[in-house]
């Protein structure tokens with residue numbers, strides 16, 4: 425049977441980021457294109473960070489979910505035709521990040537001049553912005569480290585890029 | 586512009602990143618602070634991943650696959666500048682090297698993001714966003730350490746004085762400078778160098794570190810043409826040893 429683009433999109437919503445299992449690849453913004461031609465389905469993806477080890481897993485998870493829905497005539501491409509930006513994360517995705525305990529990235533419209541933009545990230549535990557940036561580099565390439573002066577907790581943020 | 590010229594450009598960028606990535610990874614578990622430990626590991630992962638993106642472009646141009654190119658060449662076949670191969674040494678030196686190198690790299694990617702070769706422009710556009718964080722990290726720490734106390738300040742100044750001639754080697758002109766400029770690939774090494782001097786000057790001034798008169802410095806050239814210090818070959822041997830033990834391992 426033939427699926428529509430919307431069907432494919434809803435299948436891909438099942439695929440979560442392996443490092444942050446609460447956000448789907450669609451909400452993360454790494455799915456940059458879906459083409460349906462008859463029985464053939466093409467999915468284009470773009471990496472969050474070029475050295476991100478999770479990208480290969482994401483790609484095979486996409487392949488797997490297509491197979492699961494009986495779509496075997498497909499191509500899943502990972503390329504840089506669209507440059508990923510944290511502004512591509514959907515508002516649903518940002519909610520999910522916060523619930524997971526990661527401060528979502530602020531909207532930056534491609535203007536990131538200095539670290540001021542993450543100097544006072546909003547604490548996901550208590551919503552305070554009385555926070556201090558500890559390091560722009562966290563345990564994975566996409567995260568930064570912070571400390572909340574209000575509730576005293578350390579937290580991580582998904583950094584704007 | 587010939588394909589040979591383009592390969593020359595891609596090789597030097599990829600080799601710089603691969604070598605500095607491996608040097609930075611030496612700080613894993615050794616950083617002066619846990620945050621710095623994580624930062625250097627994270628930047629190392631970025632750089633090695635970035636080098637792979639360029640080795641992939643080279644592979645598309647007919648060069649051997651990234652594994653072979655990265656782990657089986659000898660020192661004289663590497664085009665990295667000597668700055669990146671120097672031993673990690675003290676933290677001050679590693680930080681200054683990271684500062685000097687990433688400022689140059691950021692300008693390079695800014696320029697290449699406008700390159701008419703689409704594949705190159707796409708990679709550069711992607712990477713300048715990532716390298717921006719490396720630059721911001723370096724700026725913060727250079728200022729912080731230099732303003733910490735007298736001893737830290739003088740150590741930073743000596744690290745800077747030692748690193749600068751090597752840093753100028755980043756901009757060693759290639760045989761193809763004019764070809765790149767004429768084809769609009771990028772504005773060339775001289776142009777990066779000029780912009781770089783301006784950018785680092787601003788940060789160093791805030792850090793209270795002195796730049797010498799540029800005319801008194803003799804750039805350390807040779808790296809771009811395969812001439813390296815005694816420190817590169819042992820590093821390469823170590824990298825290929827790890828690779829040979831498990832060729833399927835991730836980068």
Ligand SMILES: [Zn+2]
Nearest residue numbers: 547550572575
């Ligand atoms: Zn808090």
